[in-house]
Amino acid sequence: MKQFQARVIKNGHVNLGPDKHYYSVPYRYIGKRVKLLYSRTTVEIYSNYERIALHKRNKNPYGYTTDKEHMASTHRFKSDWTPDMFLDWAASIHEDVRLYILQILERKQHPEQAYKSCLGVLGFAKKAGNERLTVACQRALSYGVYNYKTIQTILENKMDNYEESLFANELPMPDHGNIRGEDYYK
Structure with missing residues (x-):
């Protein structure tokens, strides 16, 4: 031994x-x-x-x-959690929320390791509302970052209220003597 x-x-x-x-x-x-x-x-x-x-x-x-038998009785209910339970809950909010939760679950070697994160993300539906959570998940999906902290940051900073056009259209470079521009490097 x-x-x-x-x-x-x-x-x-x-x-x-x-x-x-x-x-x-x-x-x-x-x-x-x-x-x-x-x-x-x-x-x-x-x-x-x-x-x-x-x-x-x-x-x-x-x-x-x-x-x-080793688990505290108050924590045994967690063993009844399944990926499908979280996916169904997310789908009841919006398909994009379900896609986001799916990404969180798929990135962990064991789905159980993602349950706390899923619970936190889905809990924002109660705090911020289904619509804001949906927009936050859409934004986070576009970033390709899948975790609780990303959704929390988007909602806390009200990034779900930003106009999409702010991100879609790049502002033109200002004309300034100290800016060489893209032609300089060719």
Whole structure:
């Protein structure tokens, strides 16, 4: 058996460094340091010499092995979240919101890692309204940037109210003696 020390992260999992795989532990150990003993086939997790979890070893990098019993009852509902749930919710607002949520989900190796971001984006429908969220998603889609922070920035700065013509038409270069212009470089 080999050993590895780690801290339990906020989602109730601990990372086995050599495999880069995450294993669940009971939620009450969040934030605590634990010892992982692992063999070719199993991973045992200990806190103060007491075994708190036993999992079959999985070498899938950045994957998650989760025992539902380890999750706090208040957080178990999250395990019922699915990509389809978020996509259906987004589609009920507007097709462009659904496209944006789809992009967020597709950019994560595991859709579960994107759920918090999806929840945040869709929560703006309540705060800012469906119409503003739709325009913000359309703008963010045109930027090709897919995350919660982008939508938050667009809405906070009221960029969803900007006229599209401001972005579509470039202003001509001013005529000035210190500006060489495009012909200078040919």
